[in-house]
Amino acid sequence: MQGIFITVEGPEGAGKTTVLAEAATQLQNKGLDIVLTREPGGIRIAEQIRQVILNTENTEMDGRTEALLYAAARRQHLVEKVIPALDRGAIVLCDRFIDSSLAYQGFARGLGIQEVYAINQFATQGIMPDLTLYFDVDIELGLKRIEQNNKREINRLDLEAIDFHSRVKAGFENIIETFSDRIQRVDANKSFEEVCTEVMEKITQKLNEKGILV
Numbered sequence: 001m002q003g004i005f006i007t008v009e010g011p012e013g014a015g016k017t018t019v020l021a022e023a024a025t026q027l028q029n030k031g032l033d034i035v036l037t038r039e040p041g042g043i044r045i046a047e048q049i050r051q052v053i054l055n056t057e058n059t060e061m062d063g064r065t066e067a068l069l070y071a072a073a074r075r076q077h078l079v080e081k082v083i084p085a086l087d088r089g090a091i092v093l094c095d096r097f098i099d100s101s102l103a104y105q106g107f108a109r110g111l112g113i114q115e116v117y118a119i120n121q122f123a124t125q126g127i128m129p130d131l132t133l134y135f136d137v138d139i140e141l142g143l144k145r146i147e148q149n150n151k152r153e154i155n156r157l158d159l160e161a162i163d164f165h166s167r168v169k170a171g172f173e174n175i176i177e178t179f180s181d182r183i184q185r186v187d188a189n190k191s192f193e194e195v196c197t198e199v200m201e202k203i204t205q206k207l208n209e210k211g212i213l214v
Contacts, residue, residue, distance in 0.1 A: 013141070020036065038094065063110070078127060102171065133202060134176055134183050
């Protein structure tokens with residue numbers, strides 16, 4: 001694979017989706033081949049799995065079922081969309097990837113980070129991002145943003161108690177320490193413009209390291 005795989009992660013309401021869309025537009029305006037996608041989803045089958053996972057009525061869903069569904073959606077998304085894009089040399093910008101499973105199901109659900117990592121190694125065949133940007137936002141601010149954004153879909157994870165979101169954030173901190181060579185922190189408490197600037201700086205630096213001048 002000759003392309004570059006960049007993912008963004010973070011708690012609910014961190015602003016990943018809107019910032020990543022702006023970054024994609026700026027990079028496309030520079031003439032780069034950009035593929036903007038998301039997890040779970042990005043293709044038809046994975047979007048169908050997303051509807052099952054995030055349906056607010058599926059409150060009885062077991063944690064292991066949740067983890068396996070995410071891994072299944074991830075596998076199909078990789079095979080159908082991400083790998084072909086990387087093979088042709090594109091820059092793939094993905095809203096969430098394996099780190100979300102480690103933080104949400106591995107740590108917050110108590111399934112074990114290593115156990116969930118093993119499931120996902122099978123699903124991805126070891127494919128990992130070249131760069132991951134972690135949007136670090138205060139939990140209360142993130143949840144407040146969700147409440148104020150009437151255009152954003154409210155999913156099953158949004159409805160979890162605040163202690164669950166605290167565990168998710170703690171899980172991400174654990175993962176950042178483990179994968180410090182790959183994950184870079186972004187201060188997502190700042191304004192949209194400030195976060196966009198920081199994200200573009202970090203992406204540009206990675207592209208330049210890979211020999212792509214922006």
